[in-house]
Amino acid sequence: MTALDNRLRQALAPWRTASAWCVAFSGGLDSSVLLHLLAELARREAVPALSAIHVQHGLQPVAAAWPEHCRQFCAALGIPLQVVAVQVAAQASVEQAARQARYAAFAEHLQPDAVLFSAQHRDDQAETLLFRLLRGAGVRGLAAMPEQRPLGRGTLLRPLLDCSRAELQGYAEAHGLSWIEDPSNADTRFSRNFLRQRVMPLLAERWPQASVALARSAAHLSEAEQLLGELARMDLRAAQGEPLFPWLALPSLELSLVTQLSDARQRNLLRHWLAPLSRMPDSDHWAGWRDLREAAGDASPVWKLADGELHRADGRLYWLSADWLAPPVLPDPAVVRVQGASELPGNGQVQIRGELPAGRWHLRYRLGGESLHLPERGRRDLKRLLNEWRVPAFVRPRLPLLFDGDELMAVANLAQSASLQACGVRLHWSPPIGAQGLSW
Template identity: 75%
Template sequence: MTDLTIRLRQAMQPWRTAPAWRIAFSGGLDSSVLLHLLAAWARREELPALSAIHIHHGLQPAADAWPEHCAKLCARLDIPLDIVRVQVAPGASLEQAARRARYAAFAERLGPGEILLGAQHRDDQAETLLFRLLRGAGVRGLAAMPASRPLGRGTLLRPLLGCSRAELHAYAQSHGLAWVEDPSNADERFSRNFLRRQVMPLLAERWPQVTASLARSAGYLGEAQQLLEELAEMDLLAARGVCALPWLPLPSLDLSGVAALSDARQCNLLRHWLAPLSRMPDSGHWAGWYDLRDAAVDATPIWKLADGELRRAEGRLWWLSGDWLKPPQPLGLLNAALTDSVELPGNGRVNLSGELPQGHWHLRYRVGGESLQVPGRGRRDLKRLLNEMRVPPFVRSRLPLLFDGDELMAVANLTQAPGIEASGVRLHWSPPIGDRGLSW
């Protein structure tokens, strides 16, 4: 049993009970070695169901031959292969867009508890650390590639991170493996290729252990990032507080709980809390947070981020995304449409329970100047009522209102007039939930 095989077994041992192992198989050297190692292991022992996924980006003519190459090798090793063609969205970075498309396809195909196996190795880890260091990344970025992380309904695992590219190349040659070469890997206009082909060999001439040293540093930084995440979880527990509107399903934090922390812990907490929801700016672009935090009490500041925005209202921080970033379409539902659950365009759903008495019933949103007969309190201005109930301003224009003719009779989820209170009618609104995070 080779040293490479032993290290792979050690890395995979905690995942032996997974329902399936799926190999991210590009057809290149690294993934070909991983495929071959796992196929040999599966012939000797019972393993989780083994299969491969090849993502075809269609970005260069040479890639059209790769699916056939992958299919032949998988057939020879008796491993099922799923070939997936993806569309790469245009953008400033072709590499990043291709990576997003690739991992979105992987995530979509992973079943509950399944493992996607990536073939990234120690040299990749070292290059990633150096690349991110040159871009000014923080601890999270410098931790480089984690050995495992959640992906879709399963887990992405990189069992070869402790192995060098030279070891994989030697294994491939000794077993007569053939692999595809991506022509774009020779294009030094791409920063990672320049680092791999020009910078790393130069560093290795002076420091022969440079890849091992950089990979080791990435491991230390990974431990530091884990400690920061544990601290953020502790701060998050204290900062969640209690939202006065339990029917509002938006991520939110108690502002005073966040502001009581040091600036460094505030940033650490917000990075941790917002990481699943949005791409975060680098440290030089956090002025928006301090402006939002320090604004006057009666101000309504907004911190716009890549995938949504953070607002401050009623003593809390609120994350808005998706439908919440656009005004809802005009609403004019008449009596005949007010049955059971009704979808509101761009604004969730509304449910009317009970039977309305005879009248000219309809739903609409606020236009200003509305008032409501409140049980035991007489007629009250709706604006004042919403202030008393601490409804955030960004919610008020979305609240479905039930009218009988020109008379406001109910405000969804909050209050209603005595005229329908006795009838048992209830107007419940399920607001939009926004985008529920990044796909990978």
Template identity: 60%
Template sequence: MHSHAERGNDHARGASMTSVLSAKLLQALAPWRNAPAWHVAFSGGLDSTVLLHLLATLANTDTLPPLSAIHVHHGLQAAADAWPGHCQAVCDSLGMPLRVMRVQVQSGASLERAARDARYQAFTEVIGAGEVLFTGQHRDDQAETLLFRLLRGAGVRGLAAMPAHRPLAGGHLVRPLLKASRAELEAYAREHQLAWIEDPSNADPRFSRNYLRHRVFPVLTQRWPQAVSSLARTAEHLSEAQGLLDELARMDLQTADQPSPFPWLALPSLVLAPLRELSDARQRNVLRHWLTPLTRLPDSDHWAGWYSLRDAKGDAQPLWRLADGQLHRCGERLWWLPTTWSEFSDASVSWPCPQNPLELPGNGQLKFIGKAPEGPLAVRYRQGGEIIEVPGRGRRDLKRLLNECGLPGFVRGRLPLLYQGEQLLAVPTLAGLWAMSPGDWQLHWMPQTCDQGLS
């Protein structure tokens, strides 16, 4: 733990540093002044300690939203057990409420990423609608992020590095110190005699970021003293470029994002024809934009799946497997099926009291509109060769009826069929495509919706 009381010559420089940092912070805070609450992610390290002190000082002179700190305790190293106590003491001295959240870090390939995921999961639990979480990343972090991602072959979105703000849960994640350097933060901390924690893992060069920070950047800045600010500026240029790519994607989506003929099927879908008109690069851009909220995307070498999906013959039913689901093509429409969509059981379900809605495992629910037929009834799924009585049309082959209405292939296997004994009594109305049943009732199916696991 560090406590700095180096005054004297540093004093004048420190005072000016305080005003420089405060000015940068004020500018970054301007858009968020009317948020219902502000939270600070407080690790106890240098960056978040300076940010917390700056905000607490500002709160003495300005009217700000209610301010509180959050410390996430990962429990990954013995030294960390003392940190919540340190953070509590700092917050007490500033008169600021602190919430300590203990998380379990999943073991996996990248400990850094797993710890980060656990941290952000904790943050999403705290952030209310419209509220803001401030984190302490600065310009040096931005430069390290850009170089790190460059070495991993990231695209424009990755090289735009850390955005100054982005949505988080129902609120916002904001990084108000991105324009400040680590040296400025250190000078501020010395000037105000702040105490902070040095995380021992920050010195471990086995972590890629630490290797860049301690081994690579000193060599770079020896030869190019402005390397950090130049790289941070490059990240800003790339962020602007990504903004333009997103704008282009939204324009390209307008023509492809037409309502589906099956409004009851709550799955994201696009019309293929307008996408075919675009160059390959624009197709990838619009699909990245559309799929980013839905799944992790492949790198640029792995888009062959998209081309074979796009170029397959009209009667084929190709699909492209992605990390968190599948992109299906049915005729001239693309459909996104999240992994949860396939978690469905096609075992038959008995329906002894046909009045109530019937929950179908992983497949939404069924209900009657009008007076239900006498039970006992059962719900089964397609085996092939089903025949159904259609009012005014006689006995018809179910497969042919489904072909007529163009129902996507991936839905057919989970279409609930209503049986009375061995007789196929009814198929769901499916948005008016089926005429009324012989009685005065209709069978209505509500498949899984977005809030039931289709994100």
């Protein structure tokens, strides 16, 4: 058994009880070696069911022959293969678009609790660190590729990150493996290829262990990122505070508990909090956070990010996305269901709890000038009541209002008129929750 086999077996030890093993198989050198190693292991030992998946991007004519090569390679090993064709979105970076399409396909086809093996190695890790360093990445980006991360309903694992490209090529040649040479890998117009073909060999002339050192630095930065994550989670728990409206199920934080931290810890906290919700801005665009944080107390500042908006209301931060970014539209005609919930387009659900007396009942949103007759308080202007209740500005246009003819009778979740309260009727609103995070 070779040193490569031993290192692989060590990396696989925690994953022996996975529901299945699947290899991301491009047909290139690296994934061919990984698949061959796993197939040999499966012949000697009991392991989860092993298969392979090949993603066909359709970006170059020569790639049309690659699925057949992959089928023949897998057939020789007795490994089932799935070929998935994807559409690569047109955008500035073809590499990034292809990667997004590829990993989306992997996530979609991965079984629950299965492991997808990807064949990136130490040289890839070094190139990734250098590439991101040149792009000005922070600690999270410079941690480069993690050994494992969630993917779809399973886990992505990179078991060869401690192995060099030379080791993999030596194994392939020793076992007589054939593999695909992607001609685009020689095109130095692509940044990663330029680093691999021009920069890394030059570094290795002066520092023969350059790849090892860079990969080691990535590991140190990964550890630093873990510590920053732990600090962010501690700060996040402390910054939750007590939301004024528990029924408003939006991600939110108490601003005063955030701003008592140093600027660096504020940014670390916000990156951790918002990372599952939105792509984060580069350093130059963090001025938006400073503007929101330091706006006058009676202002309603907004920080717009790629996938939503951060609002400030009554000393609290709220993340708004999806339905919250468009004005709601009532059904036409607006129908009040005495029983069960009524869907409000783009605005969650509303429900009448209790039995309404006879009347001309309907729902609508604020138009201005409404007033409500409250028990023991008499008639009050709705705008003043919303100020008194400290309802965030972005919620006010969405609050379902229940009318009997032209008379306002209830404000969802907040108040009922004296006559409805006597009947035991409540108007309950379940607001939209917004997008639940980035898929991967």
